[in-house]
Amino acid sequence: MRVMNGPLRAVGNHETKREPVHPLPVELSFDEFFEVERGRLFGALIIVTGNRAEAEELLQDAFLKVWERWERVAVMDEPVGFLYRTALNLHRKRIRRAAVALRKGMDLLPDADELAVVETRDEAVRLLGRLTPRERAAIVVTAYLGYSSEEAGRLLGISAQTVRVLTSRARATLRAAGEESS
Amino acid sequence: MIDERDLVERAIEALVKDEPSFDGLLRRRERKQRNQRVAAGVVAVVVAAAVAGAAALGYVRSPKPVGSVHRPQGTIVFSRQTDASQGDFVFTVEPGGSARRLLKKGFDMFSVSPDGSQLLFPNVNENRTNWALPAVVSLDGSHPHLLRRHVPMTTLWPDAWSPDGTRFVGNARAPLGSSAAGLYTANSHGTDLFQVTSPPGRGNDLAIAYSPDGSKILFLRFIGAQGDQGHAVADLFTVNVDGTGLVRLNPPGTILGPWDLGGAGAPFAPVLDRRTASWSPDGRRVTFAAAIATPSEAESGTVERGLFVVNADGRNAHRIVAPGQILDAQWAPVGDWIAFSQADPDLPDIFVVHPDGTGARSLSSSSAGAGSWGPVWAPDGSALVFTRNGSDYQFASELWFVNVDGSGLTQLTHTPAEYFSYEWSSFRTAS
Numbered sequence: 001m002r003v004m005n006g007p008l009r010a011v012g013n014h015e016t017k018r019e020p021v022h023p024l025p026v027e028l029s030f031d032e033f034f035e036v037e038r039g040r041l042f043g044a045l046i047i048v049t050g051n052r053a054e055a056e057e058l059l060q061d062a063f064l065k066v067w068e069r070w071e072r073v074a075v076m077d078e079p080v081g082f083l084y085r086t087a088l089n090l091h092r093k094r095i096r097r098a099a100v101a102l103r104k105g106m107d108l109l110p111d112a113d114e115l116a117v118v119e120t121r122d123e124a125v126r127l128l129g130r131l132t133p134r135e136r137a138a139i140v141v142t143a144y145l146g147y148s149s150e151e152a153g154r155l156l157g158i159s160a161q162t163v164r165v166l167t168s169r170a171r172a173t174l175r176a177a178g179e180e181s182s
Numbered sequence: 183m184i185d186e187r188d189l190v191e192r193a194i195e196a197l198v199k200d201e202p203s204f205d206g207l208l209r210r211r212e213r214k215q216r217n218q219r220v221a222a223g224v225v226a227v228v229v230a231a232a233v234a235g236a237a238a239l240g241y242v243r244s245p246k247p248v249g250s251v252h253r254p255q256g257t258i259v260f261s262r263q264t265d266a267s268q269g270d271f272v273f274t275v276e277p278g279g280s281a282r283r284l285l286k287k288g289f290d291m292f293s294v295s296p297d298g299s300q301l302l303f304p305n306v307n308e309n310r311t312n313w314a315l316p317a318v319v320s321l322d323g324s325h326p327h328l329l330r331r332h333v334p335m336t337t338l339w340p341d342a343w344s345p346d347g348t349r350f351v352g353n354a355r356a357p358l359g360s361s362a363a364g365l366y367t368a369n370s371h372g373t374d375l376f377q378v379t380s381p382p383g384r385g386n387d388l389a390i391a392y393s394p395d396g397s398k399i400l401f402l403r404f405i406g407a408q409g410d411q412g413h414a415v416a417d418l419f420t421v422n423v424d425g426t427g428l429v430r431l432n433p434p435g436t437i438l439g440p441w442d443l444g445g446a447g448a449p450f451a452p453v454l455d456r457r458t459a460s461w462s463p464d465g466r467r468v469t470f471a472a473a474i475a476t477p478s479e480a481e482s483g484t485v486e487r488g489l490f491v492v493n494a495d496g497r498n499a500h501r502i503v504a505p506g507q508i509l510d511a512q513w514a515p516v517g518d519w520i521a522f523s524q525a526d527p528d529l530p531d532i533f534v535v536h537p538d539g540t541g542a543r544s545l546s547s548s549s550a551g552a553g554s555w556g557p558v559w560a561p562d563g564s565a566l567v568f569t570r571n572g573s574d575y576q577f578a579s580e581l582w583f584v585n586v587d588g589s590g591l592t593q594l595t596h597t598p599a600e601y602f603s604y605e606w607s608s609f610r611t612a613s
Contacts, residue, residue, distance in 0.1 A: 031204055039201045043194025056202050060210045067211065124192035127184075143186035176186045
């Protein structure tokens with residue numbers, strides 16, 4: 001049994017001034033790691049992709065990559081960070097290929113942004129649905145997962161400055177939406 | 183003030199009713215392992231055939247003397263993206279890896295003219311989605327200009343030059359159902375527009391190349407509706423340049439693509455669809471990589487993929503190696519080789535094989551944890567450039583060079599990135 005005591009990666013987390021969420025329990029096997037992390041990753045991916053099916057597919061692919069390398073991943077300082085990097089990297093790849101396909105008249109990504117169209121009484125879901133997918137991704141990776149703008153930029157395939165712009169816009173939208181509803 | 187982390191946590195709590203199960207992960211893993219076993223068997227067969235063939239033919243691999251590494255003449259042109267927000271940059275580099283220079287920014291697909299002196303590329307207007315017009319630029323970066331300023335459709339995306347450089351073929355997009363969609367040719371000044379194909383329904387055509395004599399066009403016809411995983415598949419056709427003589431080349435039960443799955447779980451396979459098929463030097467045959475499956479089966483990603491050779495009239499389509507996870511098919515412009523990449527079983531490697539299926543051998547090794555794919559031939563057929571990835575990071579690949587005899591394996595670039603397109607020009611820009 002490998003010992004894992006690395007917290008979720010939060011490089012240069014001076015912007016949020018928070019401890020990384022969900023430090024890993026020690027002495028986890030892969031299936032235990034899956035049980036511990038699946039819900040949070042699934043949730044993060046639903047928010048990022050706006051699509052439940054897309055999120056589940058990304059989650060499975062990311063966990064499979066971790067599983068195939070478990071001997072190596074388990075002894076990493078930040079196995080959870082590796083999981084999220086892998087998942088977001090896969091998401092970025094799909095976006096990239098979808099952009100290429102778009103120019104050929106095809107749509108590779110799901111049409112519906114479930115978060116934007118969902119009829120819900122849940123205020124949090126409704127508020128996040130006001131954001132663009134890019135803004136949501138920036139908020140999830142920085143505020144929820146605790147990455148710095150630089151690291152978030154690398155994960156999302158955009159510059160740190162763009163991350164800051166996106167989070168700033170997202171905050172303005174959320175603030176305005178919050179004032180509307182209050 | 184809104185606490186964003188709390189907001190996301192509350193949204194997740196509301197959205198996540200049923201978390202993905204471990205059983206689901208197991209089923210996905212089993213599918214992947216089944217593919218890997220198939221591919222491993224295929225590789226063993228290929229290697230054994232290569233060894234037996236070499237023995238039978240008395241083939242002896244002759245190692246190149248140290249210090250006399252062969253380097254084809256010319257220039258390699260490649261597009262690179264290190265940061266999605268910055269877009270793609272196009273560079274040129276000598277085959278030895280020296281004299282790299284920035285050529286242009288803003289596009290990732292291009293076609294080198296037959297004389298090697300200029301690039302045909304889509305001039306994309308970032309403010310108008312999917313808007314692009316054909317443009318050219320000299321290989322030294324000078325004289326960029328649009329070939330057409332207006333087209334009678336929403337966009338005209340240039341694909342390939344004719345062999346004599348007098349015309350080019352591009353794919354046009356138009357409002358759904360409009361007959362304006364399809365392949366068009368135009369002369370090298372962008373005038374004399376001629377519609378060659380008109381795909382049915384939501385289909386979309388993408389030209390791969392003119393035949394060597396310039397009389398036909400090899401192209402992919404994408405099947406409009408995507409499957410539940412949203413992956414695109416296509417059939418392979420040839421058509422005369424006057425629009426007559428449409429011939430489907432991939433036999434029933436096969437389909438080209440999808441391109442974003444990779445082979446046998448290969449973690450990265452941004453294989454350009456235009457590398458999936460190519461003409462023989464005499465234009466009498468075509469080689470292509472195709473899934474041996476229906477479109478829906480192919481989209482599921484659980485199928486074998488074969489390397490085929492077919493006559494240009496659509497007859498005698500046959501596999502030349504055992505089916506496996508084959509990603510691309512590139513016929514050497516000179517010589518008697520077809521290059522392809524195949525998962526081995528997890529990470530893909532570069533192979534060459536004679537068109538009759540003999541002499542198969544690997545030119546790269548994934549044993550060090552690096553996958554290789556996307557072989558592109560030098561104009562003289564003596565060497566290849568390809569993509570290699572040595573890490574889990576999708577955008578951490580590099581371009582490499584290798585001679586067709588396996589010697590001279592060299593890393594050409596030293597910036598981890600996505601190298602989406604690359605071609606070899608016979609034109610030499612550096613002094």
